[in-house]
Amino acid sequence: MRRLLLALPFALLPLAIAQAADEHDHDHEHGSLGAHExxxxxxxxALDGQTLELELESPAMNLVGFEHAATSDADMAKVAAARAQLEKPLAxxxxxxxxxxxxxxQKLESPLFGDKPDADDHDDDDHDEDAKGGEAHHHDHSEIHAHYQFTCAAPGALTTLDLANIFNTFPATQKIQVQLISPNGQQGTEVTAKSAALKF
Incomplete structure (x- = not known):
């Protein structure tokens, strides 16, 4: 399922993150290049023929407002609400x-969801994290990963990707760093709530 995303130029991502960190938060540069900011x-x-793949990674803080395990009813309700939104990717x-x-x-992964028993297992870098390069497992304790694959009957109509609803649904998200591969090539860009659309 990850064959399209494996082609992404991940080498460009730390550069984009480092530049963003330079412009904004110097205190986030402590060795992780802002990977968990x-x-x-x-x-x-990635768009390839009729197949569109989207993979969203976010600190849990952006989506539910906290990063600890949900134990109270209020916290569990926030996690359930965020998950319900993530389960409607078309919207x-x-x-x-x-x-x-x-x-x-579609696949949602986070220790907060409680349905991935090995998510906080110390051996998790021995298996599927390696498929993504291994760098993410240090942050798994507080990340939410959502991976979607769509089949599009008329992919030519996918001229833009509008992320406004993500910012509206999860207002703690201030910006999203995007790596995009399409028939027109590849690009790395950053979108914000004020400028939430990008061209394929």
Whole structure:
């Protein structure tokens, strides 16, 4: 399922993050290149033929307002609400109806969801984290990962990707760093609530 995203130029991502950190928060540069920066999410997007893959990674703080295990009823309700929103990717990513996209698969991962027993296992860098380069497992304790694959009947209608609904739904998210591969090439960019759309 990750074959499209494996082609992403991950080498560009630390540069974009480092530049953003230079402009904004110097205190976030302590060795991790801002990989886990509150208010900042990451989106990998790849369009190949009729297949669109989107992979969203975000600190839990951006989506639910905390990073600890949900134990109170109020916290569990926030986690359930965030998960319910993430389970509606067609609405969340505002995919144009003309493209005729249907969800082929979706996978949500976070220790907060309680459905991935090995999420906080200390051996987790021995298995599926390696498929993503291994760098993410240090932050898994407080990250939410959402991976979607769509089949689009008219992919030519996917001219833009509008992330406004993500900012509206999760207002603690201030910016999203995007890596995008499409038939027109690849680009790395950063979107904010005020400028939430990018061109394929």
């Amino acid at each position: 509150h208010g900042v999410g990451r989106l990998n997007a 969340l990513f505002s995919l144009p109806a003309a493209a005729g996209c249907k969800v082929a698969s």
